[in-house]
Amino acid sequence: MLCWALFAVAVDLLLGYGGLLSFGHAAFWGTSAYTAGLAAAHLGVPFPVAVLGGALAAAALAAPIGYLAVKRSGIYFAMVTLAFAQLVYFVANEWSSVTGGENGLQSVPRELFGLDLSDPYYFYYAALPVAALGMLLAWRVVHSPFGRVLVAIRDNPARARALGYPAHRYKLLAFVLSAFVAGLGGGLFAVAHGFVSLDVVHWTTSGKGVVLVVLGGIGTLWGGVVGAALVVNLEDQLSQAGFTLIGLVTGGIFVLVVLLFRRGLWGSAVWLLRRYSRM
Numbered sequence: 001m002l003c004w005a006l007f008a009v010a011v012d013l014l015l016g017y018g019g020l021l022s023f024g025h026a027a028f029w030g031t032s033a034y035t036a037g038l039a040a041a042h043l044g045v046p047f048p049v050a051v052l053g054g055a056l057a058a059a060a061l062a063a064p065i066g067y068l069a070v071k072r073s074g075i076y077f078a079m080v081t082l083a084f085a086q087l088v089y090f091v092a093n094e095w096s097s098v099t100g101g102e103n104g105l106q107s108v109p110r111e112l113f114g115l116d117l118s119d120p121y122y123f124y125y126a127a128l129p130v131a132a133l134g135m136l137l138a139w140r141v142v143h144s145p146f147g148r149v150l151v152a153i154r155d156n157p158a159r160a161r162a163l164g165y166p167a168h169r170y171k172l173l174a175f176v177l178s179a180f181v182a183g184l185g186g187g188l189f190a191v192a193h194g195f196v197s198l199d200v201v202h203w204t205t206s207g208k209g210v211v212l213v214v215l216g217g218i219g220t221l222w223g224g225v226v227g228a229a230l231v232v233n234l235e236d237q238l239s240q241a242g243f244t245l246i247g248l249v250t251g252g253i254f255v256l257v258v259l260l261f262r263r264g265l266w267g268s269a270v271w272l273l274r275r276y277s278r279m
Helices: 002-018 025-042 047-069 074-094 120-142 145-155 157-162 167-193 203-216 222-240 246-260 265-277
Strands: none
Touching (some): 002 120, 002 167, 002 222, 025 167, 047 120, 074 203, 120 145, 145 157, 145 167, 157 167, 203 222, 203 246
């Protein structure tokens, strides 16, 4: 769940505070997953270092993509990010000597300085500081002067530019920071599962991140964590029960939340608390 929570927070950092809908974040999630998996499996790098390396690789990839993408807005921005994500998917599929192609990258070790973390309980607490780093980074960004300017650019880009703020630079930095946080989640995902498949760079992974954010609440940051906790735990429970139409259930819940809670689950809860606290 920590992996998807980080991914959702990364998407919300860009969508909720920058107003930029990305359908290409799977490229950064997947790049980090492959980088961390290769570093851990072939170089014996401890998993926190491997995950951090994967996140840096994701940020490095995001820089040139973001430079081109942030010059567009709205649906055009979304399509540019999707196009680059599909390119990364094609490279991962064709570069089978490194990524394993359709067979995936297998036998990613779950160890920390020689300690076996195959037990999910131990791995959870070992991975928690990495997840906390990503959450803290995102929280610090949105509550900093940079975050306030980013929101101002989202709300009124023309006025922000008139005040002298370089909108494209702010958007680019937000894009790279978002990719870094997504990379932390992707690296954790690779180590947690011990396997990296092509699904990590598929466009549906980007779509899932958007769904998690919408369920929790756009522009709330913690809403992504709530959405991830709900969807991931629900998928696990349905899978263990032998239910095959998991997408139908999660899709139905998504529609209900959109219709009944326009601020998302977490966003609506916060709004209600603030409203009744003033009464």
